[in-house]
Amino acid sequence: MVSPRVRTLFTDHLGLARTRYLPGEPHTNRIRHCLTLFAQNFDNQMTVGAPGSRFLEGMPDCEAVFDRSEMRPSWVEGERLVVCDLYFRDELLDVAPRTVLRNAIALWESLGLDPYVGIELEAFPLEPDGSGGWRAVSAPGSIVYQTGPIADPHGLIDDVLEGAVRAGLAVEAAHTEYDAPQLEFTLHYDRALKAVDDIAVFKLMAQEIARQKGLHLTFMGKPFTAAGGSGLHVNLSLRNAEGTNALVDTSGDYGLSDTARWAIGGLLAHHEALSAIVAPTVNSYKRLRAGQMAGFWANWGLDHRFTTVRVSPERGASTRLEYRQPDGAANPYLATAAVLVAGYLGVMNRIEPPVIETNDAIETASTSRSTPENLSIALDALEADTEFASAFGQMCVDNLLAIKREEWAKYAAHTTDWEHKYYLPFL
Known part of the structure; x- marks a missing residue:
């Protein structure tokens, strides 16, 4: 104490x-x-x-x-x-970032709608490698959807959940993910500002608890070449003044309202610009590849994990849009604000979404549009999308462009271990 x-x-x-x-x-x-x-x-x-x-x-x-x-x-x-x-x-x-999110929420409130958000986080627990770096925790018996000491030999999930109870954080679920030793935590949905505040507190808490155990819990988008990446999925619903979910219309296609359909249209219309905010590091674009269940294509679908906007199978109060492009390194305030702003612009401009994804979206997709190849191209897309930048907050966009272009320049000038291993023996 x-x-x-x-x-x-x-x-x-x-x-x-x-x-x-x-x-x-x-x-x-x-x-x-x-x-x-x-x-x-x-x-x-x-x-x-x-x-x-x-x-x-x-x-x-x-x-x-x-x-x-x-x-x-x-x-x-x-x-x-x-x-x-x-x-x-x-x-x-x-x-x-909290100001930017407040402003994004206010856009929806001007339409009489209150955005609710639920966020899923993925992360890898790491242990010291003996050389001053980090390596993935060894969990050879771990499989997806598992808990306990075989999947989580250090008991990190247990300690994080205990900490969440003490901190009053409503964790809905926790388990292992597909690539050992990756973990996933889902927090209960709430009004957007409260939900994102909770995520900010949760990330700090989880990393500090891990460090007290001699571990590091990384939310980096793609820490290992041979493993899947770590996402930060933003689940969005909207409530009207009566408390009804405004995404629902039982007479609409797929049970979705015009608001839901146009919001999807906005998210996909601004797909490339959003990348710079929700995938904000050089490393992020190693996760954003076709077939990675990571929001690569500018597509949407019903309960389809290879789409960027996945419409949940539930209807009624539980209807939500799951936006899957963000990775764990994304700023949760800015990522959520980006989702809210793009969706809002879709509604204001009545943007119809593209054809629904019925392909596997691994080898064949309904669209040729995808996330940019790298952070530099994504930053150019953000700068070019003046409608989105203005609604999101021009000063914040300009700040990110300056900071992230310097980050890209440092990366581009750096000679990597891969280059040494690939070229040096022969050249």
């Missing part, structure tokens, strides 16, 4: 948790941070002049502001946790 404290949390542009401890009972609900962290990269270097970071304006402060009534229990005894909004000069910070 730790001494009583409050831990503040917000998620940055890279999807990383930024936290602070406030011992005892905080005397203020406003905590200052340097705004220019929004110019930071994974290697701790800064993108000078990154839009929205105010790097060249003296690196001023922003404020992480929390509502005391939203303090929640932590998985750590003696600690409370609270998710913050970011403000700059008394206005919500435009590049902050």
Whole structure:
């Protein structure tokens, strides 16, 4: 047990948790941070002049502001946790992911609809390899849809679920995935902001619990060449003022409403632009390949795992659209906001979806459109999709373009181990 404290949390542009401890009972609900962290990269270097970071304006402060009534229990005894909004000069910070999600939710609320979200997360537990790196945990008897010590020899699922109970997180299910030792966790659906806050808290909790066991739980999109990738699937439903699921129309094709159909159309119309947000790393595009059940094609289908938008088989209150392109490295706030914005644009523009996928979508698909080949091309697609960028938040898009283009340039200039192994013996 730790001494009583409050831990503040917000998620940055890279999807990383930024936290602070406030011992005892905080005397203020406003905590200052340097705004220019929004110019930071994974290697701790800064993108000078990154839009929205105010790097060249003296690196001023922003404020992480929390509502005391939203303090929640932590998985750590003696600690409370609270998710913050970011403000700059008394206005919500435009590049902050939680602000972007709030704005996306407001678009749907302007239509009298309340978005609900349920998120599925996949991740690989890793152990030290003895050389300063990490390797997959050995679980030779593990198969998909399994629990217990054969599938999870370190008991990580057990400890994460216990932590979730202490933290008040509603985990709907947990089990192994197809490629050992990959795990999947599904959190209960909720109103969009609450659901994504819960995912942000869950990811931090799960990684910290793993690290206390000497492990690392990675949400990286494709950590191993020979194994499948790790997704972050966003399940979307919409409720009207009466609490009815607005995706349902029993007289419509497949039991779907116009709203559902147009939302699918919007998600697929902006497919390439969304890639840059929901598949935000160089590594992401090693997962996004045909036949990988990873949202590669700009297609949709009924209970079809090789489509990007999978319509669940349930109808009535449980009808939902499962968006399968995001990977575990995606920022959950930005990924969910991207899904909401693209769906909203589909409804506003009454975009009809393409023909439903009836092929296997492994060797044969109903469309030739797919995710871009790599992050660089995806960033170009995002920049070119001005309608989406404007609705999503132009400053956030510009910030991501600057940060991620620098990330791509670093990757493109780096000589890899593969190049050494493939070429050096002969050249």
